[in-house]
Amino acid sequence: MRWPGGGIRPVAEPIFKRMALIGIGLIGSSLARRAREFGDLAGEVVANARSAATLDRVVELGIADRVELDPALAVEGADLVILCAPVGTYADLAAKIAPNLAPGVIVTDVGSTKVSVIRDVGPVLPAHTHFVPAHPLAGTEFSGPDAGFSTLFEGRWTILTPPPGTDERAVARLRLFWERCGAQVAIMNAPHHDRVLAIVSHLPHLLAFTICGTADDLANETRDEVLQFAASGFRDFTRIAASDPVMWRDIFMNNREALLEMLARFTEDAQAMARAVRWGDADYVVDKINRCRSIRKSLIEIKQA
Numbered sequence: 001m002r003w004p005g006g007g008i009r010p011v012a013e014p015i016f017k018r019m020a021l022i023g024i025g026l027i028g029s030s031l032a033r034r035a036r037e038f039g040d041l042a043g044e045v046v047a048n049a050r051s052a053a054t055l056d057r058v059v060e061l062g063i064a065d066r067v068e069l070d071p072a073l074a075v076e077g078a079d080l081v082i083l084c085a086p087v088g089t090y091a092d093l094a095a096k097i098a099p100n101l102a103p104g105v106i107v108t109d110v111g112s113t114k115v116s117v118i119r120d121v122g123p124v125l126p127a128h129t130h131f132v133p134a135h136p137l138a139g140t141e142f143s144g145p146d147a148g149f150s151t152l153f154e155g156r157w158t159i160l161t162p163p164p165g166t167d168e169r170a171v172a173r174l175r176l177f178w179e180r181c182g183a184q185v186a187i188m189n190a191p192h193h194d195r196v197l198a199i200v201s202h203l204p205h206l207l208a209f210t211i212c213g214t215a216d217d218l219a220n221e222t223r224d225e226v227l228q229f230a231a232s233g234f235r236d237f238t239r240i241a242a243s244d245p246v247m248w249r250d251i252f253m254n255n256r257e258a259l260l261e262m263l264a265r266f267t268e269d270a271q272a273m274a275r276a277v278r279w280g281d282a283d284y285v286v287d288k289i290n291r292c293r294s295i296r297k298s299l300i301e302i303k304q305a
Contacts, residue, residue, distance in 0.1 A: 072096050101126055273285070
């Protein structure tokens with residue numbers, strides 16, 4: 001078997017015996033494919049979804065060993081459970097699976113907010129489990145089991161936010177899991193994670209949804225021209241704005257304080273730029289553009305562009 005970068009990948013023992021994926025969209029199906037392709041993540045993959053039609057598609061794709069419509073049945077006997085659904089569903093899912101969680105199981109997630117996840121999931125889990133929230137910073141605008149691919153996490157960051165007192169061995173096992181997925185791993189506390197993600201992910205999505213909504217509200221003739229002559233900048237916004245609406249609704253609602261703080265700071269900066277344009281302050285405009293060019297250059301240098 002070959003590494004994505006070439007060469008033969010050594011075969012390693014799976015880290016977990018049974019991995020239960022509660023949700024099998026882009027992230028869940030990418031993890032399932034990674035596990036099936038390389039064989040070093042989990043010996044068995046169990047997939048759960050809200051609809052039988054989705055699970056039928058998982059069976060057709062052959063990316064799981066077993067499928068279960070009931071999340072409580074999906075987690076039975078698993079030593080790794082990953083919540084891959086929208087974060088707004090976590091409280092209900094945690095309550096459903098808690099009675100069936102095996103002693104020593106690691107429960108984690110892939111949600112984009114972490115304070116809310118710890119709030120909604122942590123208190124529900126039995127004392128004999130290990131709770132290690134996580135957030136892979138990888139994705140596309142597509143969703144569903146067909147959207148996943150095994151190399152999604154290659155070269156990307158995954159952030160772990162274990163609550164105080166979490167078993168260090170559980171954290172180490174989950175770190176190894178994500179490293180075998182090809183990710184770089186960092187550890188943060190949950191509030192800091194949410195503030196960082198508010199500026200690098202949540203605010204850009206909010207702006208993209210807003211800009212595309214503004215374009216859609218224009219008079220029909222102008223709107224048609226916007227679509228016909230869309231430049232790369234607007235096309236980039238439409239790509240972001242094509243993301244799953246339920247997932248992003250839940251992210252905005254569950255990280256509202258950090259998001260609104262960053263939106264307020266952005267609004268002040270946007271007003272400053274507007275004043276510079278209005279009064280012809282070319283030096284201010286050029287300085288702002290050059291600072292942004294520097295950020296882009298830095299992203300390219302660290303291979304995160």
